[in-house]
Amino acid sequence: MSSNKNNISRRDLIKLTAGTTSALALGGMVPGIMTPEALAQTATQSAVLCVFLPGGCNALFGSADSFSGAGTFGVTNANMLNLGNGLVVDSTFNTLGAFAKANMASVGVAHGIAAHGSAKAAQFTVGNVSPVLTLAAGMGGSGSIKAANVGAEMAPGPGTAVSGTSLQQITDMKSTIDALGGGAPDPTMPKREFAAKGITAAEQMSQQRLKGNPESLVSMTNGYKAAFDTLSKPAQPFNAQELMTAYNLTGTTVNSMMAKFAAAELMIRSGSNVVTAVAGGALTWDTHGDTSGARARQRFAQDIMPGLKVFTDRMVTATSNVTVVIFGDFARSLPGSDHASVTVATVIGPNVKLGTTGKVDANVGLPGGTPGVNGLWGYVATVAKAPAAVVQGFGGNPHTAISKV
Template structure:
């Protein structure tokens, strides 16, 4: 009996069996996506977007007033934004809409690690599993892909599937657009119902092998089900050009952060529970020597804010349940913008209570007793209204001061 691990992912299987029909199975279909107004109201399922800054996330963005007295990291009264509830952030957030700014908080994460490798792994590892996958699997739902990473750069941490949920990489939006009925019809392609029958036949022919290797071929088993479930649903009308225009895109490749935010919206609308986006590769945000914070601000304003504003305006609303969390390996230390051993993350969402548990001191330290990585994911899962068992799997939510749930 063979136990060789299959390298075919759920997305690969769906692409092979259904992609050629022009109806690639990416997620549960969301009806009524035709106008900007319908788009803004359609993301009613719970979802989380994780934006990771590889190299670090300067605390000037989440705790600006900590540096105002000494003027470190270039913080002045002119570039701070006091949102209320004790939350003072960098003024770069001022371009966000009113709802996002009224539903934002900073979260302290005392992981105690000042090395890139260890900090990255720690942020994305809880109970030796990826918290992204644990959360995505626990939230349930009918999406064919429950956890997606948008762009070529994958977030760190374990890649072991959790309850059949794996992190699927999305580097081009065309397949998903086709699945939602947003692509141009192709009369040469078979109908969806014919493709679904073909998948069923293929599954029956593979059944003996699948049952004999339940672990190593789990991705294929899940892939057959995902492909069939999606192709059994009618494609819904979707205005792809409206989405592209909103994010200022001319193509469907997921390259820069604007495209990653657009792809995140698309995946959430197609049923994904959790989407991750790495803001660059390598150590893009490892801003050594940036004592004035100018380099970090410039990158954040140019690379993060344009897409974040569009995404939050469209997806983070009073009638949605979409949460955004932004963090990096660690905060930047003083005096040289090196490696701190803590981080202060940013969360934005309808269930976020304006405030902070991530206010650092003037030396970029957090108060004793500040929760670690588990606490961050406990908060995020609570904000997403995940089942209690999921929240408790992270040890509960210790950040109730900034949570409405």
């Protein structure tokens, strides 16, 4: 079999067998899906959205007061936001809702790497596998797609499946909307029960090849199961237009950060445990020479904050258990906004205790003993209320001071 055929995925299965077009994203059905009120009443699952800034994430966003004395990165009293309990962030975050700002923390990550490729890989590798997949596989739930990547840019790290869970790329929301009963009737679509039978037949015909290539065809194996599981359940009607309106979108293609936040909400509401969203290309946030921090602030304000506000207002509430993690390759060093060897992650969620373990010094360094990448994922697993075995698999949670659980 050629390499192209080895890469067949769930969306290919549905396109071939059920007649849909665009990228596939199918999940467990939640009655009343797509309204904030329904989420508060029905969404009991935990979920995590990881927003990754490729190229770097300036520590001024999570540790603004570290630079106030010298005024480096353009930090002044006017552009700092003191949230309390030692957490001082850039005032860009002031546009978020009150709940998000009251449940935010900065997490220090001392990975010791100042090279893009190595830092990216390190952030998404724990025990030689992807922590995204480890977390998604271990959190349970009924979603057909447990780990989703929204948009054309894929999250870094190993692609090897963990307990049958692989990262599924979502580049268009149409198939999810159709599968959940939110789109306009499509006369070209077969009935769900017929499509399910077709997928079962296709899986049976492919068994010899699937068993002979268990690793290279794991996405195809998972795709059969996800498609069958989804099509075997009755579609639940929801208001797709409400989602589009909330995020000010006119189409379903995931081609902007606002669309990525919308797609992340859609996937979480349809049962995904972990969603990754990469904010641009490989060096989008590699802000060399940005000594005033102006470029970083402008990009963050334009690309991240609008969608983050809508997402957190709708999804990160006292009655949900959705956590957002924002981080990059590394922080920016001084004096030239180059590559530091640490990073500072921003985490927002109902189980996050306001505070910081990510306060850098004036030279963008973290205190000795600050945990590395494992510690970040152990913390995220904890605040996401993942099973204890998942948390311990990351080595536990060393950031207990900023955790409510």
